[in-house]
Amino acid sequence: MAKIQVMSDLLANKIAAGEVVERPASVVxxxxxxxxxxxxxxxxxExxxxxxxxxxxxxxxxxxxxxxxPxxxxxHxxxxxxxxxxxxxxxxxxxxxxxxxxxxxxxxxxxxxRTSTEQAGTCLHVEAGRITDSTxxxxxxxxxxxxxxxxxxxPARLKYLKSMQTELGHVVDFVEKMALARPEVAFRLYHNDRLLLQTPGDGVILHAAAAVYGRELVKQMASVAWENYDYRITGLAGFPELNRANRNHCTFFVNGRYIKSYLLFQAVVNAYHTLLPINRYPVCILHIQLDPSLVDVNVHPTKLEVRFSEEKDLSISVQQAIRSALEQHSLVPKAVAKQIASERQPQTQQTPLPQTSLPQTQPEQPAFGSKQRMRQPSLKFDYPARVNGGSSDPKAAREAAIHLYQTTHTDQQTAKNQIHGENQSTVEPSAPFSAEATAAAKHLPDGTDESVMEEAAEAKEAPAIRFRPIAQALGMYVIAESVEGLYIIDQHAAHEKVLYEKFRNRLREKQIHPLPLLVPLTLELSSSESEKLVSQMSILSELCIEVEQFGRGSFLIRSVPDIWDGLDTQRLTAELIDELLMEQVKDPRALIEDKIIMKACKSAIKANRWLSMQEMNALCEQLAKLENPYTCPHGRPIIIHMSTYDLEKQFKRVM
Ligand SMILES: Nc1ncnc2c1ncn2[C@@H]1O[C@H](COP(=O)(O)OP(=O)(O)OP(=O)(O)O)[C@@H](O)[C@H]1O
Ligand SMILES: [Mg+2]
Incomplete structure (x- = not known):
C-alpha cells in the first residue's frame, strides 16, 4: 500500500518556520x-x-x-x-x-x-498560517x-529560548547592525515603550555609528573610503588604541547585507598587524560594494554567510582600505589629552617632586595601555544611559549627530595638523639631525651601539616627524622636541621597531644567510609534532633554519638565520620551534618569517641602557623614517606626544 503523501502547506510552512524563525530576533x-x-x-x-x-x-x-x-x-x-x-x-x-x-x-x-496608488489600505489577519480575516x-x-x-x-520552541534579556540583546544587536548598514534610513527601536535606539537617517555612517556606539567611541575611528575597479570599501576603522579582547567588534556589510566572514575578519586583522597588542582585536564597520555576480548570498539559510568569487583580491583590497585610512591619521598617543581628570586636578599638584638621583634598578615598564584602556568607552551597551542621553525628537537626534561630526572632524583635523603639520613648511627639516647622525656613524665614540648607528647611515628618505632628542630620562625614554611640542620615546620599543623593519626588508630581499650552529640543537618530538615539523622543513630551510631528521621523532637543527648573530641562538631556535608546533598555522611562511624577525629584535637596546646624544640622534632619525613609527611590533605605543599648546594649557599660559 502506498505510504508517501505530499504534506499540507500548513505543515510545510511550520517545518520551514523552524529554519527561518528561531527566536524573536529572526522575526525582526x-x-x-x-x-x-x-x-x-x-x-x-516596537x-x-x-x-x-x-x-x-x-x-x-x-x-x-x-x-x-494574501x-x-x-x-515561495x-x-x-x-x-x-x-x-x-x-x-x-x-x-x-x-x-x-x-x-x-x-x-x-x-x-x-497601502501603496501610493491606492486610496484605501488592506488589513489581513493570519493565525497559525491560516488567513482569518481580510478587510x-x-x-x-x-x-x-x-x-x-x-x-x-x-511550545517546544519556547523552551529553547534564553532569558528575556538575552533575547532582547539579540534583537537590539540586529537592529544596530541594520542601522549601521543603512545610515540613510531613520530607525527607532522601542522596548516596552522605552526608546532604545534612534538614528538620524541622514546617510552619514559616522552619525549612525555615533547613535549605536556612542560619540566617544566613534571619535576614535578613522573614515575608510577606498575603491578600485572591483570594490568600493567605506566605513570606519578604529585607531589602534581602540581595541578589544574579542573578535566581535568587526562588522561587515556586503552590498548592504550584514554578513559574518572569517575571510574579511582575517583581512582586517592583517591590516592592523603590529599595530595592536597581542590578543587584542580591532573595531571596525566596513561596507563593501561589489558587483552582485562576484558574491553568492545563497549559501546559508539565514543569508548570514556569503561566498566571494575573488577571495584573495578582496582580502588585499580590505587591507589596503584600512591601512590607507589609518595612515591619514597620526597614531601618536597624546599625553595630555589622556589625562581625563586633568581639568579638575592639575598635573602639577599630583606629580611628586623630581628625584635627585636616578633609580639604579630597572624601573618597571608601565603596563601597556592601562590608562588608555580605562578611558576607552566600553562597547557594552548601556541602554538606560543612551536612552536618557538621546532624544525622541528625530530633528534633535540629527542635530546632535551633526554636532558630533563637526567636533570629531575638527578634532581629527587638529590632531593631524599637529603632527604632520599644515604648517609643515615653517618646520624646516632639521639639517643638524641628519648631519649629526652621519657624522656619528663615521666617528663612533666608545660604547656607542653600532647597530643603531649603522641603521642611521642606511637611512634614505626624509623623516615624516621631525624632532630633536634633548635628553634621556629614567634610562628608558628619549625626550625629544620639535616646534610642535615634546615627544617621549620608549627607546626599547623604538629600536625594536627599527630592527623589525630592517630585518623584514632583508628577508623580503632574500638578504639573509644561514649561520651554522657550533653545537647543533637536538629535538625530541611526538609523532604528531614530528609530522608538523616535517611539513614545514622546506620553508624553514629556505629561511635558513636547517632541520635534519635522524630517527622517528629526533631532529637536529644545524643552522639559523644570520640576523640572529650575537643572540642566544639555541634558545631562540627552541622557542621558535615550540611556538610553531603550538600554533594553528594558516600561512606557515608568513608565520615563520614573522617569528624569525621578532626573535631578531631581541637585540634591541634595553631599558636602563644610557644612550649618548649621537645614539639618540641616530635612533630618532631612524624612527622618523619608518612608515609607522608609532607602534612597536607588539602593538605597544612608541611615542607619546605633548603638544606645545597642551603644555601651555597645563601651565595656564593660555586658558
Ligand atoms: N514591508 C513590506 N513592504 C512591501 N512589500 C513587502 C513587505 N514585506 C513583504 N513584502 C512583499 O511580500 C513578499 C513576501 O515577503 P517574504 O519576506 O515572505 O519574501 P521575500 O522577502 O521575497 O524573501 P525572503 O523569504 O528571502 O525574505 C515580498 O517579496 C514583498 O513583495
Ligand atoms: Mg523577506
Whole structure:
C-alpha cells in the first residue's frame, strides 16, 4: 500500500518556520529586511516582552498592492526574483519568498498596508498560517506588521529560548547592525515603550555609528573610503588604541547585507598587524560594494554567510582600505589629552617632586595601555544611559549627530595638523639631525651601539616627524622636541621597531644567510609534532633554519638565520620551534618569517641602557623614517606626544 503523501502547506510552512524563525530576533530581521527592500526611509520597531508578546514593524516603504497581500503569505511567493538568472545577481535582502509564511505559521499576525496608488489600505489577519480575516482599512502608505504570541502553537520552541534579556540583546544587536548598514534610513527601536535606539537617517555612517556606539567611541575611528575597479570599501576603522579582547567588534556589510566572514575578519586583522597588542582585536564597520555576480548570498539559510568569487583580491583590497585610512591619521598617543581628570586636578599638584638621583634598578615598564584602556568607552551597551542621553525628537537626534561630526572632524583635523603639520613648511627639516647622525656613524665614540648607528647611515628618505632628542630620562625614554611640542620615546620599543623593519626588508630581499650552529640543537618530538615539523622543513630551510631528521621523532637543527648573530641562538631556535608546533598555522611562511624577525629584535637596546646624544640622534632619525613609527611590533605605543599648546594649557599660559 502506498505510504508517501505530499504534506499540507500548513505543515510545510511550520517545518520551514523552524529554519527561518528561531527566536524573536529572526522575526525582526525578516521584517526589517522586507521594509528595507521596499525602499523605506523610516522604520519604527516596537517590542513587548523582548518580542515574545508582540513585535511591530512599521515602515514608509512601497506597501503591498491589495491583490498581492494574501499571496505574500504563500510559500515561495516573492516579488524579488523571477528566474534563475536573478538568483546569481541578487540585489535585495530577501529573495526566497519564505519569511512571511514562516512567521505567520508560528504566530498571530496582522498586516496593514497601502501603496501610493491606492486610496484605501488592506488589513489581513493570519493565525497559525491560516488567513482569518481580510478587510479594507484606512492606512498610511507603507506596511505595518504586528506579530503576537510568537510560537504559541509550537511550545517546544519556547523552551529553547534564553532569558528575556538575552533575547532582547539579540534583537537590539540586529537592529544596530541594520542601522549601521543603512545610515540613510531613520530607525527607532522601542522596548516596552522605552526608546532604545534612534538614528538620524541622514546617510552619514559616522552619525549612525555615533547613535549605536556612542560619540566617544566613534571619535576614535578613522573614515575608510577606498575603491578600485572591483570594490568600493567605506566605513570606519578604529585607531589602534581602540581595541578589544574579542573578535566581535568587526562588522561587515556586503552590498548592504550584514554578513559574518572569517575571510574579511582575517583581512582586517592583517591590516592592523603590529599595530595592536597581542590578543587584542580591532573595531571596525566596513561596507563593501561589489558587483552582485562576484558574491553568492545563497549559501546559508539565514543569508548570514556569503561566498566571494575573488577571495584573495578582496582580502588585499580590505587591507589596503584600512591601512590607507589609518595612515591619514597620526597614531601618536597624546599625553595630555589622556589625562581625563586633568581639568579638575592639575598635573602639577599630583606629580611628586623630581628625584635627585636616578633609580639604579630597572624601573618597571608601565603596563601597556592601562590608562588608555580605562578611558576607552566600553562597547557594552548601556541602554538606560543612551536612552536618557538621546532624544525622541528625530530633528534633535540629527542635530546632535551633526554636532558630533563637526567636533570629531575638527578634532581629527587638529590632531593631524599637529603632527604632520599644515604648517609643515615653517618646520624646516632639521639639517643638524641628519648631519649629526652621519657624522656619528663615521666617528663612533666608545660604547656607542653600532647597530643603531649603522641603521642611521642606511637611512634614505626624509623623516615624516621631525624632532630633536634633548635628553634621556629614567634610562628608558628619549625626550625629544620639535616646534610642535615634546615627544617621549620608549627607546626599547623604538629600536625594536627599527630592527623589525630592517630585518623584514632583508628577508623580503632574500638578504639573509644561514649561520651554522657550533653545537647543533637536538629535538625530541611526538609523532604528531614530528609530522608538523616535517611539513614545514622546506620553508624553514629556505629561511635558513636547517632541520635534519635522524630517527622517528629526533631532529637536529644545524643552522639559523644570520640576523640572529650575537643572540642566544639555541634558545631562540627552541622557542621558535615550540611556538610553531603550538600554533594553528594558516600561512606557515608568513608565520615563520614573522617569528624569525621578532626573535631578531631581541637585540634591541634595553631599558636602563644610557644612550649618548649621537645614539639618540641616530635612533630618532631612524624612527622618523619608518612608515609607522608609532607602534612597536607588539602593538605597544612608541611615542607619546605633548603638544606645545597642551603644555601651555597645563601651565595656564593660555586658558
Ligand atoms: N514591508 C513590506 N513592504 C512591501 N512589500 C513587502 C513587505 N514585506 C513583504 N513584502 C512583499 O511580500 C513578499 C513576501 O515577503 P517574504 O519576506 O515572505 O519574501 P521575500 O522577502 O521575497 O524573501 P525572503 O523569504 O528571502 O525574505 C515580498 O517579496 C514583498 O513583495
Ligand atoms: Mg523577506
Amino acid at each position: 530581521k525578516e521584517l526589517l529586511e522586507n521594509s528595507l527592500d521596499a525602499g523605506a526611509t523610516e522604520i519604527l520597531i 517590542l513587548q516582552q523582548a518580542g515574545l508578546e508582540m513585535i511591530r514593524v512599521a515602515d514608509n516603504g512601497s506597501g503591498i498592492d491589495s491583490s498581492d497581500v 499571496l505574500a503569505f504563500e510559500r 511567493a516573492t516579488s524579488k526574483i523571477l528566474d534563475d538568472k536573478d538568483l546569481f545577481r541578487i540585489q535585495t535582502l530577501g529573495f526566497r519568498g519564505e519569511a512571511l509564511p514562516s512567521i505567520a505559521a508560528v504566530s498571530r499576525l496582522q498586516i496593514k498596508t 479594507v482599512s484606512a492606512a498610511k502608505q507603507g506596511t505595518e506588521i504586528s506579530v503576537q504570541d510568537l510560537f504559541f502553537n509550537t
